[in-house]
Amino acid sequence: MAAAARIIAAAILGVTLIMLGTSTTLGEDRRISGTQHDVAIPGTPVCMYCHIPHAANAETLWASKPNMTGAFSGLRPLCFSCHDGTVTSLGSFAFDLARPLHMRSPGVVGADCDRCHDAHGTPYAKFLKLPGAADFCQGCHAVAGPVNHPVDIDARSLGIEPQDSSWNPYAGDFHGTRLWSEDGTGPGDYMKCLSCHATHGGEPDTSFNTMPSGSLCTNCHVGKRQVPE
């Protein structure tokens, strides 16, 4: 079933790309140009950096995918081939296989990294498919799990200050609950889904939380602010 779907998807992709020749039409549609994923030399095709033309029969194929099992499979090798510190160092921590990542089914269209990102460009930041920035999880999850913690509240005005509010995976710092601006696009005072979760780069053996279970709640709820039973 899944294999058949993949073959059909691949066939559609191939045919589409062949039909479009240099792919300018779809290129515009796909909006690579002008996005951060436009890595082409000006005036040259923008698609070939992810869709590699087949040397032998001019078919347009996916990048090869050896080692298709395990955590480093599906779209990960392709994304990593640039996000590894060479083409960009952005998000390189997302490939630390010891860290949890939001559930994905490697190689399944729409359920891999492309569950949340569309590499061809989206109206939202970070190539995210859904609006909401640091609250964007709500676009798919109506209920925020058993914790179901309130979000979009100004924590600091309520006198709550995380003891550790920094979280900077680029500096090897994977601890802390971040407070966000009201719109969830940058630092601020608000509680958001991404205060406790980090889609990639969370604490091992958690629901990709930014702190281990033992210290997550007490990072904010201390003293009088203890978590009510």
Place this chain on the structure above:
Amino acid sequence: MSFSFPGSEQLLPEAPRARMLSVAGLAALFVAAMAFIFPSLLPLSRESSSARISTAVYPAGQAWALPHPGEGEWLMPAGAVTIGDAIFVADTGNNRILRLERERGRATVLGGAGLTLQMPMAIATDGQRLFVANSLAGDIVILDPSGQLESTITLPAGATGAPPRPIGVAVVPGGGLVVSDAEHHRVLRLDAAGAVVWSVGTGARGGGTEGFNVPAAVTVDDAGNIYVVDTLNARVVVLSSTGRFIRQIGERGDTAGTLARPKGVAVDETRDIFVSDGLLAAVEVFDPDGKYLGLIGRRDPSDVQSTSALVAPAGISITDGVLLVTDRHAGLVAFDLPPRH
């Protein structure tokens, strides 16, 4: 001048399956032979039972894999070089350099807390010192083998004013360095004091004979020719010692003999060119004229789905007939190269 890899005839599309299977069947024997020939490397291999030691034979002679160095495992290492009995690894994800002692099979962290690195992407040696491309700090750090900081070369800013991002470094025989700057798409030749002798590249994404689109690993042959992995242009550019474009090697593709995402480069004494490819999960070999010779690492070079000893190969180096591949996820994998003639 050139050579052919044992088994490189399997590159033919009609490669008989049965023979490949029988080759795989010889794996244990081969590894035993390797252990006999290179006993000094064994302690490392034995160190940890969870080690990812590949015992399969791959067409070009897969040899052995050095496991993770136990405690304080490395995280996405990008390059390694050998000095005598020690291997120095750019432990990129942990922002440090590791020293692996072959004899003791243990890893030590170089330099301790005094040495701060920010995403070291490449490492080179002149046999005495280590040169580290400290990518996010925009400088080259020079260390002695004990990890003592000798000096730091701060690279000049590029046209846009953004800090440089060095991701490749090589030692020029006779003095000086070649450094690639991914941010400004240029290759710099530095003299022994760290001053810029020449710079090649347009300052923006480019190609042809003048430019690069993310220049990455660099290496220099004994005649002083410079080899630059031009990552997004899917080629290796050969420059003269004065920075003149001589030729390019490789073309874009995802089949054996083409390049998808080249990462590392090394040149042996016959000037054959070895290129690691992060997407093909293999090392490809070209003769000095750019003719494709064979592929190292994959079980079936013609099948893009076939298993590989490599996962995401990056920096490569050749020392005493051993090709050392630093793989961002599989760790260090060493291949014994066939004898040359």
